[in-house]
Structure formats: structure tokens, C-alpha cells
Amino acid sequence: MLTYLFPKRFSLLKAFVLLFISLSFLVRLTFFIWGFSEVDAHLGAIIKTFITGLFYDVGTLSIFMMPFLLYLFIFPKKWYGSLVDRAITWFGFFIAILIIYFSFFGEFTFWDEFQRRFNFIAVDYLIYTYEVVKNINESYPLPLLLGTLISLVALTLFISFKRKVFHATFKNETTFKQRAFATLPWVAICVFFSFFITNAQAEWSKNRYNNEISKAGIYSFFAAFRNNELAFSExxxxxxxxxxxxxxxxxxxxxxxxxxxxxxxxxxxxxxxxxxxxxxxxxxxxxxxxxxxxxxxxxxxxxxxxxxxxxxxxxxxxxxxxxxxxxxxxxxxxxxxxxxxxxxxxxxxxxxxxxxxxxxxxxxxxxxxxxxxxxxxxxxxxxxxxxxxxxxxxxxxxxxxxxxxxxxxxxxxxxxxxxxxxxxxxxxxxxxxxxxxxxxxxxxxxxxxxxxxxxxxxxxxxxxxxxxxxxxxxxxxxxxxxxxxxxxxxxxxxxxxxxxxxxxxxxxxxxxxxxxxxxxxxxxxxxxxxYHIPAFIYNLxxxxxxxxxxxxxxxxxxxxxxxxxxxxxxxxxxxxxxxxxxxxxxxxxxxxxxxxxxxxxxxxxxxxxxxxxxxxxxxxxxxxxxxxxxxxxxxxxxxxxxxxxxxxxxxxxxxxxxxxx
CATH class of the missing domain: 3.40.720.10 (Alkaline Phosphatase, subunit A)
Structure with a gap:
């Protein structure tokens, strides 16, 4: 089945999917351990938390990788491995893994402050980069974080190259029919998530920590970007x-x-x-x-x-x-x-x-x-x-x-x-x-x-x-x-x-x-x-x-x-x-x-x-x-x-x- 979903032309896409799912699982597991004193840790709740999380990870992937997926679908077979193909593929993969590593790093700092996945606060922070970047620099060892981020990106590119993932992507005979068969399921998932799934549906538990851990950070971010004002009447x-x-x-x-x-x-x-x-x-x-x-x-x-x-x-x-x-x-x-x-x-x-x-x-x-x-x-x-x-x-x-x-x-x-x-x-x-x-x-x-x-x-x-x-x-x-x-x-x-x-x-x-x-x-x-705060009126x-x-x-x-x-x-x-x-x-x-x-x-x-x-x-x-x-x-x-x-x-x-x- 994997051969049909990921033919050779889609080798790099498969590597990205495995990387994203693995990293997301590690982040979710870390948050679960981090908040263990607060989460509902019954076996059924644990299973549902991680299954729900995987569901949202797949939905996030379907949306996030859609540009590259469509590129692989429409790019003519006769130009596989050409200079243009190589440049676009290398650059696209570099940007994609940079974004996911950056977002996962960002989730740790955000969770440390708010014990939540990304929400509208994270959206607001994009606007005020000076204060936010300076605050991160004063709160965390920023050079170490950036160094680690760059090293992880470089290591991922190196491993992908050594395992000949790029070679398989450029040197193959994948037909238009095979590409279409591999593309359609992801398009269907993307449409399904875009029109029928909301971030609020991840909130299945009375325990807020389980709900937040069930979510996917990138999906939560864009959900907040789209819904930062809600009409009460609607x-x-x-x-x-x-x-x-x-x-x-x-x-x-x-x-x-x-x-x-x-x-x-x-x-x-x-x-x-x-x-x-x-x-x-x-x-x-x-x-x-x-x-x-x-x-x-x-x-x-x-x-x-x-x-x-x-x-x-x-x-x-x-x-x-x-x-x-x-x-x-x-x-x-x-x-x-x-x-x-x-x-x-x-x-x-x-x-x-x-x-x-x-x-x-x-x-x-x-x-x-x-x-x-x-x-x-x-x-x-x-x-x-x-x-x-x-x-x-x-x-x-x-x-x-x-x-x-x-x-x-x-x-x-x-x-x-x-x-x-x-x-x-x-x-x-x-x-x-x-x-x-x-x-x-x-x-x-x-x-x-x-x-x-x-x-x-x-x-x-x-x-x-x-x-x-x-x-x-x-x-x-x-x-x-x-x-x-x-x-x-x-x-x-x-x-x-x-x-x-x-x-x-x-x-x-x-x-x-x-x-x-x-x-x-x-x-x-x-x-x-x-929500309990003090208040004083002094010198009346x-x-x-x-x-x-x-x-x-x-x-x-x-x-x-x-x-x-x-x-x-x-x-x-x-x-x-x-x-x-x-x-x-x-x-x-x-x-x-x-x-x-x-x-x-x-x-x-x-x-x-x-x-x-x-x-x-x-x-x-x-x-x-x-x-x-x-x-x-x-x-x-x-x-x-x-x-x-x-x-x-x-x-x-x-x-x-x-x-x-």
C-alpha cells in the first residue's frame, strides 16, 4: 500500500511525513510527561489523546505539504532531475523542515509560558517581533537554540541525501497515473479538514491538558489566525x-x-x-x-x-x-x-x-x-x-x-x-x-x-x-x-x-x-x-x-x-x-x-x-x-x-x- 501512496517520485514526501509524525509524537509525549500531574492518565484517556493527536497531525500534513504535493503531481516526467527540479525540491524541503523544527521549538517556549498549544497569542506575537525576539533572547540561550535548529536542519538534509532519498525522487519512472493515485488521498484529507474539522473538535475531554496535547501546534496556529474574533450570535x-x-x-x-x-x-x-x-x-x-x-x-x-x-x-x-x-x-x-x-x-x-x-x-x-x-x-x-x-x-x-x-x-x-x-x-x-x-x-x-x-x-x-x-x-x-x-x-x-x-x-x-x-x-x-487577583483603593x-x-x-x-x-x-x-x-x-x-x-x-x-x-x-x-x-x-x-x-x-x-x- 505504501508503494501506491508513496511511489518513488514521492520519496522525499514520504521522508517528510515520517519526520513530521515522529517529531510531533515526541513533542506530544514531552508535553504529556511535562504535565503529568495535571493530565488524565487513565489508559483509555492516554490512547485517545495520542490517537486524536495523530488524526490532527495527518490533517496538518495534508494542508502543510499541499504545495509540494501539487508540484510533484504536475511536474512533467521528462524533466525529473533537471536543474529546475533539483533547485525547487532542495529549496522546498529545506524550507519545510526549517519551519517544522522552528515551530516545534516554538511550541516548547509557548507551552512553558501558557501550558497551551499555539493560539491567537502566538498569532499576535508575529506582529511584535522586536519584543518577542528580545524576550526569548533574554529568557533562553538563543544562540544555543539557533545553533541546535540549524544543526538539526543540516543533519536532516545530510541523512536524507546519504539515504538517497533525493536520488529516488529525481531518478524514477513514476507515471502520471501513479502520481494521481498518490495525490488524491491527500487532497481528500485536506478538503475534509478544511471544511469539516475544527480545532475545537480536539477538545474531547473535561481535562484541558489532554485536549491541548491532543492538538497539533501548526494546525492550532492557523485555526487561531482564522478565528481571532468570534461573533457571539453565530x-x-x-x-x-x-x-x-x-x-x-x-x-x-x-x-x-x-x-x-x-x-x-x-x-x-x-x-x-x-x-x-x-x-x-x-x-x-x-x-x-x-x-x-x-x-x-x-x-x-x-x-x-x-x-x-x-x-x-x-x-x-x-x-x-x-x-x-x-x-x-x-x-x-x-x-x-x-x-x-x-x-x-x-x-x-x-x-x-x-x-x-x-x-x-x-x-x-x-x-x-x-x-x-x-x-x-x-x-x-x-x-x-x-x-x-x-x-x-x-x-x-x-x-x-x-x-x-x-x-x-x-x-x-x-x-x-x-x-x-x-x-x-x-x-x-x-x-x-x-x-x-x-x-x-x-x-x-x-x-x-x-x-x-x-x-x-x-x-x-x-x-x-x-x-x-x-x-x-x-x-x-x-x-x-x-x-x-x-x-x-x-x-x-x-x-x-x-x-x-x-x-x-x-x-x-x-x-x-x-x-x-x-x-x-x-x-x-x-x-x-x-483568575483571582488582588485590588486596593488606597489613601481615600x-x-x-x-x-x-x-x-x-x-x-x-x-x-x-x-x-x-x-x-x-x-x-x-x-x-x-x-x-x-x-x-x-x-x-x-x-x-x-x-x-x-x-x-x-x-x-x-x-x-x-x-x-x-x-x-x-x-x-x-x-x-x-x-x-x-x-x-x-x-x-x-x-x-x-x-x-x-x-x-x-x-x-x-x-x-x-x-x-x-
């Missing part, structure tokens, strides 16, 4: 639009709100403070968005390693929200949740999408209260589209620019972090101390103007390669996450110590919150514990410190602050005042780019892109999910919030100009 369970909006609006009735257009499918409203004794305050607000700070790193949330002494101290001198969850797994998803105060929508973050400027954000609330708005980032804000998003929504930009200009339509001010302001820098930007020093400098200037300011500060030090200035803490730079967390904590302490010396400190509120956890990976559809003059146990989400922090300051304001935000939530109001939104979770009362509803709806009991003690009887009212609330969020984005309901009409 892929998820829905309900009548009017009913969904009514359900969402009803959530705000316990709060003192007035809908601008009560009969329209929108949530635009006026929010009135519930406490009429509060005199509206307008302090400066500095928001510190900490990169990848999971709640589990704080002693005040159960850790015992003492790597966050500053934040643990702040927990006793702030409004400390200890039951708060991030909406997603990436910085841009956290930025979306915080600025737009919106549940996550399927696919990539709105920060990365088109039509992401001129939106109603928390910045609009600050603007209407008379504030200047500034976005600080220690790297170049072109990364992940941050400058376009923040600049296009009215924030001045302060970043470490390398010459990338803002869109001509964006008229905000841009300030560079100059070389003489930098003491330490890695792939992702300047160290946290440097960005905070820039914040202090700009705050001094703003204070002189007499106008209140809102600063959104995005840190970078708690990110691989985990490097920071030496001598600041007792953990050497570049040795791991714990050191980066401790340096992050140290830098916040140093910043607050300097801020306390400033004349503007007494009239400044500091909001501190993580963008997402250090890792969202786990064995479940959504690993709830890996009208509220005593308190630990807030209310279940809530990133989207609720700034609506809570606005209420605490006694503001009446126009709102298009989903978030609610955490301090005024009744037990029945409590909920949190968690998700990744395909799974959308609604957490309430230790129960989790997970909406999937195959119109799946799974309902679980969540055991916080061992972070496990157990299927439970469907609750229809719970289901309606979950679907309503996500459906309305997606609808508002797609129909322009997040746009300022639409809301003002």
Missing part, C-alpha cells in the same frame, strides 16, 4: 435581544440609576450616588496596573513566602478587595475590562480590534469631572495596539517610544521616556522604578497646573525574563517569578514612599490591581482560581480601611471608586459599586478567547463556541469543577451579559457618538 447560545438587554438592565435597578433611553437596547444611564451625605471629591487618581500578579503571591491571600510585604501592609490600610477576579488571561484583556468595564467578548480583546477608538471608557467619566488623563507604559505602546486604544480614547501617552507614530487621527500629547530617565530596561520596557519616577515627575508638573489628573500606569517587571536592577531585593535578577514579584512589590513601596513627600499626595487616591494572573492554565475548562480620605469579601470583577473597581467619591455621572459601564452590592448582586466574569465564564455563589456557567453551556459546582478548596443540574435563571443571566457586551461592540453601542445621538 457561535454561542443566545436569547432574544430585547430579553437579554432587559436582564442586564434589571441588574442595575437596586442602584440609583436613570436610563437615558429606557426603551432602547442600550445600557447608557446616569448613576447617582446612593449616599446623599457624601460631598463629591475630586482627588488625583493614580491607577497601577500590575503585570501578572496572581492573588496567590500575597500573604494576605494565603501565601507564606513573604514576597509582597508592601502590598500585604497596604491590605490593612486600604479598601482591599480579596474576592475579585480578572476577566481574562492577557494584559489587553485586563485593560479592556478596566477601561471599558465590560465582560470579555469572544476572540481577541477590543483593545486589539478595529473600531476601538472613540469609545465610552472610564476616561470619559474622568474627563467629564474635569480631569486630565494619561497612559504610562514602560515599553513602546505600539505593542498590542495600546497607544492606538488609549490615545484614540483621549489619553495622553507617556511611553518608551522607538519612533512609531500615533495614528494621524489621534491628537493627544505623546511624551517619551528619555534615555537619561532609564536605569534598567529589558525586552518589555523600563523597570518599574523608572516608570514610577516618570509618573512622579509628570504628577509634579500636573500639580502645578491645578487640574486633577488620572494616570493609568502599566508595569512590566513581573514578566518573563523576570529581570530587574540588582541589589534591590534579596533574590537575584532573572532567577524566576518570585524575584520579579518581590521586586514589583519593592518598587511600589519605593514609589509610595516618594509620593508621600509630594504636596499632591494628600489629595491623591491610588488604585492598585493586576491585569491578570501569572498563569490561567489548569485542567478545567476555566480554572477559576487562576472619606473611607476607613476595610477588607471587602464581596465576589466581584475587574469591571467593578472604578464604578466603585466613582461612587465612593460621591460622583453623579453618565455611564455605559457594566460594572457596579462593590460596596453597595447585595449578596444576590455578586458575580464575576472570567474567560479566555473562546470560553466565557459566569461565577456566582460557587457555581460557574461556561459558555462555549459550539453553543455549549456547561454548569458546574466550583470547590474552592481544591479548585475543582463538578457538573451540576442546569439552573435556567443562572443561564439566562450569563448569556444576557455576554450577549449584550458583544452586541454593544458590534452595533456601535460602545461609541460615544452613538450614545450622544
Amino acid at each position: 457561535f454561542y447560545s443566545t436569547m432574544p435581544e430585547t430579553e437579554a438587554f432587559a436582564n442586564v438592565k434589571n441588574q442595575y435597578l437596586p442602584f440609583k440609576v436613570e436610563f437615558t433611553h429606557p426603551n432602547k437596547n442600550e445600557i447608557y444611564r446616569t448613576v447617582h450616588t446612593l449616599d446623599t451625605t457624601i460631598v463629591a471629591l475630586k482627588p488625583n487618581v493614580i491607577f497601577i496596573c500590575i503585570e501578572s500578579l496572581s492573588g496567590k503571591y500575597l500573604n494576605s491571600l494565603g501565601n507564606d513566602e513573604n514576597i509582597t510585604p508592601v502590598l500585604d501592609s497596604l491590605a490593612n490600610h486600604s479598601l482591599f478587595f480579596n474576592n475579585l477576579y480578572a476577566t481574562g488571561t492577557r494584559t489587553v484583556r485586563g485593560m479592556e475590562a478596566i477601561t471599558l468595564s465590560i465582560p470579555p467578548t469572544p476572540g481577541r480583546s477590543i483593545v486589539k480590534r478595529s473600531n476601538n477608538t472613540g469609545l465610552f471608557t472610564i476616561g470619559e467619566v474622568f474627563k467629564n469631572q474635569g480631569y486630565d488623563r494619561n497612559f504610562f507604559y514602560g515599553g513602546d505602546g505600539y505593542f498590542d495596539n495600546m497607544n492606538t486604544f488609549f490615545g484614540g480614547n483621549g489619553f495622553n501617552i507617556i511611553d518608551r517610544g522607538r519612533g512609531f507614530l500615533l495614528d494621524e487621527a489621534i491628537t493627544v500629547k505623546r511624551t517619551n521616556i528619555e534615555d537619561d530617565e532609564v536605569t534598567f530596561e529589558n525586552a518589555w520596557g523600563v523597570c518599574d522604578e523608572d516608570i514610577y519616577n516618570k509618573v512622579l515627575k509628570e504628577a509634579d508638573i500636573a500639580h502645578e497646573s491645578g487640574k486633577p489628573f488620572f494616570d493609568f500606569v502599566m508595569t512590566t517587571s513581573n514578566h518573563k525574563p523576570f529581570t530587574y536592577p540588582e541589589g534591590k531585593i534579596d533574590i537575584p535578577s532573572g532567577t524566576g517569578r518570585n524575584g520579579a514579584v518581590k521586586y514589583t512589590d519593592f518598587a511600589i513601596g519605593a514609589f509610595l514612599k516618594e509620593a508621600q513627600k509630594k504636596p499632591w499626595f494628600a489629595n491623591t487616591v491610588f488604585v492598585i490591581m493586576s491585569d491578570h494572573c501569572a498563569s490561567s492554565a489548569g485542567k478545567w475548562e476555566l480554572d477559576v482560581a487562576n 480620605q472619606n473611607k476607613p480601611p476595610a477588607k471587602i469579601n464581596t465576589l466581584c470583577s475587574q469591571i467593578d473597581v472604578f464604578p466603585t471608586l466613582f461612587s465612593t467619591l460621591g460622583w453623579n455621572y453618565e455611564s455605559n459601564l457594566f460594572g457596579m459599586d462593590i460596596l453597595k452590592m447585595r449578596p444576590q448582586d455578586e458575580r464575576a466574569f472570567i474567560g479566555n478567547y473562546r470560553k466565557l465564564g459566569y461565577l456566582k455563589d460557587n457555581k460557574v456557567m461556561v459558555l462555549g463556541d459550539g453553543e455549549t453551556v456547561n454548569f458546574y459546582d466550583w470547590n474552592a478548596l481544591d479548585n475543582s469543577l463538578k457538573n451540576t443540574t442546569m439552573d435556567e435563571s443562572f443561564k439566562k443571566l450569563a448569556i444576557s451579559n455576554y450577549q449584550v457586551a458583544d452586541e454593544l461592540y458590534h452595533n456601535g453601542g460602545l461609541q460615544l457618538k452613538s450614545l450622544k445621538e
Whole structure:
């Protein structure tokens, strides 16, 4: 049979197939061993994991090798072995094996960071090659990796040549009929995978690790490239639009709100403070968005390693929200949740999408209260589209620019972090101390103007390669996450110590919150514990410190602050005042780019892109999910919030100009 599928003209193709299948098996086996403590290791699950993997490997091969397959099919027999044939074949084989070795190497680094096969994050990384390549170089021995890659390619070419695979490809009498017989099965498989198989079908297990190991990296990459934005209405369970909006609006009735257009499918409203004794305050607000700070790193949330002494101290001198969850797994998803105060929508973050400027954000609330708005980032804000998003929504930009200009339509001010302001820098930007020093400098200037300011500060030090200035803490730079967390904590302490010396400190509120956890990976559809993050509101003059146990989400922090300051304001935000939530109001939104979770009362509803709806009991003690009887009212609330969020984005309901009409 192999003779018919791989006649001599197809000898090199057969060698490539065997190489790809063997390497893919080794990668899959490595991931299985790597995650052995998390995978379902029963015999049946092991067999299904590897059989499913082989199925996707064959599908990947059918698509990946199609150009060379068609070349072998159509190239005339009389020109076998000609100079043109040899040049094309050698070059094509070289490129093919270079790609598969590179992709398999890339999968190891990606798995190390995310415990997943390639997804839309890998697609995004293709755009930001400077940061990614520099990060890889600082995190791994890049010369050794490149040397190994080149050596493997050279070795493969040498072995193929010595085993006379090229000779068999060029010196044969394979007929057109034989070539057609060998080509058609692969074409059929390619068509079948292209039209009838999705990457989601590899997710046969309740164990996320088994599902990820079952996939093929290259196939997953192109699946993510094709599906980085999913229309909720097409892929998820829905309900009548009017009913969904009514359900969402009803959530705000316990709060003192007035809908601008009560009969329209929108949530635009006026929010009135519930406490009429509060005199509206307008302090400066500095928001510190900490990169990848999971709640589990704080002693005040159960850790015992003492790597966050500053934040643990702040927990006793702030409004400390200890039951708060991030909406997603990436910085841009956290930025979306915080600025737009919106549940996550399927696919990539709105920060990365088109039509992401001129939106109603928390910045609009600050603007209407008379504030200047500034976005600080220690790297170049072109990364992940941050400058376009923040600049296009009215924030001045302060970043470490390398010459990338803002869109001509964006008229905000841009300030560079100059070389003489930098003491330490890695792939992702300047160290946290440097960005905070820039914040202090700009705050001094703003204070002189007499106008209140809102600063959104995005840190970078708690990110691989985990490097920071030496001598600041007792953990050497570049040795791991714990050191980066401790340096992050140290830098916040140093910043607050300097801020306390400033004349503007007494009239400044500091909001501190993580963008997402250090890792969202786990064995479940959504690993709830890996969305738990800390949040603080520090230096409020009208509220005593308190630990807030209310279940809530990133989207609720700034609506809570606005209420605490006694503001009446126009709102298009989903978030609610955490301090005024009744037990029945409590909920949190968690998700990744395909799974959308609604957490309430230790129960989790997970909406999937195959119109799946799974309902679980969540055991916080061992972070496990157990299927439970469907609750229809719970289901309606979950679907309503996500459906309305997606609808508002797609129909322009997040746009300022639409809301003002």
C-alpha cells in the first residue's frame, strides 16, 4: 500500500511525513510527561489523546505539504532531475523542515509560558517581533537554540541525501497515473479538514491538558489566525435581544440609576450616588496596573513566602478587595475590562480590534469631572495596539517610544521616556522604578497646573525574563517569578514612599490591581482560581480601611471608586459599586478567547463556541469543577451579559457618538 501512496517520485514526501509524525509524537509525549500531574492518565484517556493527536497531525500534513504535493503531481516526467527540479525540491524541503523544527521549538517556549498549544497569542506575537525576539533572547540561550535548529536542519538534509532519498525522487519512472493515485488521498484529507474539522473538535475531554496535547501546534496556529474574533450570535447560545438587554438592565435597578433611553437596547444611564451625605471629591487618581500578579503571591491571600510585604501592609490600610477576579488571561484583556468595564467578548480583546477608538471608557467619566488623563507604559505602546486604544480614547501617552507614530487621527500629547530617565530596561520596557519616577515627575508638573489628573500606569517587571536592577531585593535578577514579584512589590513601596513627600499626595487616591494572573492554565475548562487577583483603593480620605469579601470583577473597581467619591455621572459601564452590592448582586466574569465564564455563589456557567453551556459546582478548596443540574435563571443571566457586551461592540453601542445621538 505504501508503494501506491508513496511511489518513488514521492520519496522525499514520504521522508517528510515520517519526520513530521515522529517529531510531533515526541513533542506530544514531552508535553504529556511535562504535565503529568495535571493530565488524565487513565489508559483509555492516554490512547485517545495520542490517537486524536495523530488524526490532527495527518490533517496538518495534508494542508502543510499541499504545495509540494501539487508540484510533484504536475511536474512533467521528462524533466525529473533537471536543474529546475533539483533547485525547487532542495529549496522546498529545506524550507519545510526549517519551519517544522522552528515551530516545534516554538511550541516548547509557548507551552512553558501558557501550558497551551499555539493560539491567537502566538498569532499576535508575529506582529511584535522586536519584543518577542528580545524576550526569548533574554529568557533562553538563543544562540544555543539557533545553533541546535540549524544543526538539526543540516543533519536532516545530510541523512536524507546519504539515504538517497533525493536520488529516488529525481531518478524514477513514476507515471502520471501513479502520481494521481498518490495525490488524491491527500487532497481528500485536506478538503475534509478544511471544511469539516475544527480545532475545537480536539477538545474531547473535561481535562484541558489532554485536549491541548491532543492538538497539533501548526494546525492550532492557523485555526487561531482564522478565528481571532468570534461573533457571539453565530457561535454561542443566545436569547432574544430585547430579553437579554432587559436582564442586564434589571441588574442595575437596586442602584440609583436613570436610563437615558429606557426603551432602547442600550445600557447608557446616569448613576447617582446612593449616599446623599457624601460631598463629591475630586482627588488625583493614580491607577497601577500590575503585570501578572496572581492573588496567590500575597500573604494576605494565603501565601507564606513573604514576597509582597508592601502590598500585604497596604491590605490593612486600604479598601482591599480579596474576592475579585480578572476577566481574562492577557494584559489587553485586563485593560479592556478596566477601561471599558465590560465582560470579555469572544476572540481577541477590543483593545486589539478595529473600531476601538472613540469609545465610552472610564476616561470619559474622568474627563467629564474635569480631569486630565494619561497612559504610562514602560515599553513602546505600539505593542498590542495600546497607544492606538488609549490615545484614540483621549489619553495622553507617556511611553518608551522607538519612533512609531500615533495614528494621524489621534491628537493627544505623546511624551517619551528619555534615555537619561532609564536605569534598567529589558525586552518589555523600563523597570518599574523608572516608570514610577516618570509618573512622579509628570504628577509634579500636573500639580502645578491645578487640574486633577488620572494616570493609568502599566508595569512590566513581573514578566518573563523576570529581570530587574540588582541589589534591590534579596533574590537575584532573572532567577524566576518570585524575584520579579518581590521586586514589583519593592518598587511600589519605593514609589509610595516618594509620593508621600509630594504636596499632591494628600489629595491623591491610588488604585492598585493586576491585569491578570501569572498563569490561567489548569485542567478545567476555566480554572477559576487562576483568575483571582488582588485590588486596593488606597489613601481615600472619606473611607476607613476595610477588607471587602464581596465576589466581584475587574469591571467593578472604578464604578466603585466613582461612587465612593460621591460622583453623579453618565455611564455605559457594566460594572457596579462593590460596596453597595447585595449578596444576590455578586458575580464575576472570567474567560479566555473562546470560553466565557459566569461565577456566582460557587457555581460557574461556561459558555462555549459550539453553543455549549456547561454548569458546574466550583470547590474552592481544591479548585475543582463538578457538573451540576442546569439552573435556567443562572443561564439566562450569563448569556444576557455576554450577549449584550458583544452586541454593544458590534452595533456601535460602545461609541460615544452613538450614545450622544
